[in-house]
Amino acid sequence: MxxxxxxxxxxxxxxxxxxIAKKLKxxxxxxxxxxxxxxxxxxxxxxxxxxxxxxxxxxxxxxADASTMRGYAPECGYSFLIDTIIxxxxxxxxxxxxxxxxxxxxxxxxxxxxxxxxxxxxxxxAITDPVYPVYLDTNIMAGRCxxxxxxxxxxxxxxxxxxxxxxxxxxxxxxxDLIYLCYPNNPTGTTLTKSQLKQWVDYAIxxxxxxxxxxxxxxxxxxxxxxxxxxxxxxxxNVAIEFRSFSKTAGFTGVRCGYTIVPKQLKAxxxxxxxxxxNPLWNxxxxxxxxxxxxxxxxxxxxxxxxxxKRQIRETIDYYMENVRIIKEGxxxxxxxxxxxxxxxxxxxxxxSGITSWEFFDKLLNECQIVCTPGVGFxxxxxxxxxxxxxxxxxxxxxxxxxxxxx
Ligand code: PLP
Numbered sequence: 001m002x003x004x005x006x007x008x009x010x011x012x013x014x015x016x017x018x019x020i021a022k023k024l025k026x027x028x029x030x031x032x033x034x035x036x037x038x039x040x041x042x043x044x045x046x047x048x049x050x051x052x053x054x055x056x057x058x059x060x061x062x063x064a065d066a067s068t069m070r071g072y073a074p075e076c077g078y079s080f081l082i083d084t085i086i087x088x089x090x091x092x093x094x095x096x097x098x099x100x101x102x103x104x105x106x107x108x109x110x111x112x113x114x115x116x117x118x119x120x121x122x123x124x125x126a127i128t129d130p131v132y133p134v135y136l137d138t139n140i141m142a143g144r145c146x147x148x149x150x151x152x153x154x155x156x157x158x159x160x161x162x163x164x165x166x167x168x169x170x171x172x173x174x175x176x177d178l179i180y181l182c183y184p185n186n187p188t189g190t191t192l193t194k195s196q197l198k199q200w201v202d203y204a205i206x207x208x209x210x211x212x213x214x215x216x217x218x219x220x221x222x223x224x225x226x227x228x229x230x231x232x233x234x235x236x237x238n239v240a241i242e243f244r245s246f247s248k249t250a251g252f253t254g255v256r257c258g259y260t261i262v263p264k265q266l267k268a269x270x271x272x273x274x275x276x277x278x279n280p281l282w283n284x285x286x287x288x289x290x291x292x293x294x295x296x297x298x299x300x301x302x303x304x305x306x307x308x309x310k311r312q313i314r315e316t317i318d319y320y321m322e323n324v325r326i327i328k329e330g331x332x333x334x335x336x337x338x339x340x341x342x343x344x345x346x347x348x349x350x351x352x353s354g355i356t357s358w359e360f361f362d363k364l365l366n367e368c369q370i371v372c373t374p375g376v377g378f379x380x381x382x383x384x385x386x387x388x389x390x391x392x393x394x395x396x397x398x399x400x401x402x403x404x405x406x407x
Contacts, residue, residue, distance in 0.1 A: 014133060039400055049312035104301075123178045128180070128185070262279045
């Protein structure tokens with residue numbers, strides 16, 4: 001008899017985006033003339049940079065010729081891309097890495113989801129609340145969460161990130177083994193300064209814990225005091241894995257490429273307390289279950305780091321950051337309380353008092369034909385907030401604020 005992985009049955013339905021789609025469909029059916037503007041979109045809308053397109057075209061031509069075509073890519077990435085990543089994203093910030101500490105992949109969702117393969121199911125896991133849902137759901141699938149009581153999973157420590165703590169979660173009162181940190185943060189758009197992140201690195205060193213640092217939005221950082229990489233913090237190579245993505249940096253959501261850093265000095269322990277490096281485990285995991293990112297895609301990613309590529313992706317990031325500014329300043333004028341939106345493409349908006357996330361979603365849809373994302377969909381501490389994003393067009397963003405001003 002075939003038995004299923006029963007942990008999948010423990011997953012709660014992710015109602016968030018399906019519920020949004022349902023409400024939107026109903027509204028459109030009732031108001032076919034309505035021109036709806038989405039400030040809820042978590043996907044990019046600007047085209048790929050010309051330098052990337054050119055590099056990918058060239059790579060396609062190489063694939064069309066028997067003398068230059070490439071078959072399976074190296075599982076952990078071509079050295080042309082790895083060397084370029086190290087030079088630009090790390091050496092430029094004073095961080096030294098070896099080529100075999102960089103693992104090119106098809107994106108940060110896969111890597112943040114798969115990393116649990118090399119870690120015991122007995123680990124106690126800390127996640128911030130609200131949170132990017134992948135961290136929690138993949139731990140449930142893996143069997144790290146046996147019981148659900150009072151709205152919380154056993155083995156998961158929830159770290160509220162709320163205005164009362166300036167969205168800087170307190171260190172866990174009880175010892176944890178794995179800590180997911182995402183900065184700049186999705187969904188709140190907030191960040192940690194170097195000294196705030198250092199406290200987490202120090203905690204991890206003291207408690208033999210591992211930080212899983214998701215830096216998918218690193219390219220949006222504007223403040224000098226916000227670290228782009230966790231390895232800017234002393235000692236982090238001993239306790240942290242870092243995930244990066246080209247999705248929002250360079251519009252690669254549909255192209256698929258990212259990378260993960262697993263330093264060779266980073267160690268975890270077996271049940272007898274003996275230390276083992278994690279780098280060979282992740283190498284083995286990737287080599288066994290992943291057959292490499294497409295050559296064409298890796299050439300496209302390499303082109304992001306060329307002088308034209310850098311300039312072009314910066315223009316696109318600036319375009320989105322201008323949208324963020326428009327939303328934030330518009331909402332501030334309307335006397336909403338907003339967070340984030342300075343070093344991230346996300347703004348976390350406090351709903352007017354007494355209104356829940358979903359009620360505010362309905363209000364914006366019905367009164368302004370604007371779609372946002374209810375914060376409670378990211379965790380209990382997201383109640384009373386909505387997330388607005390900067391990935392739409394500038395025209396629509398301006399129009400959205402005008403509509404909110406009129407109402
Ligand atoms: N990590 C965070 C925090 C995200 O918000 C997202 C995408 O929304 C991802 C990872 C996924 O990135 P990728 O497209 O590289 O899989």
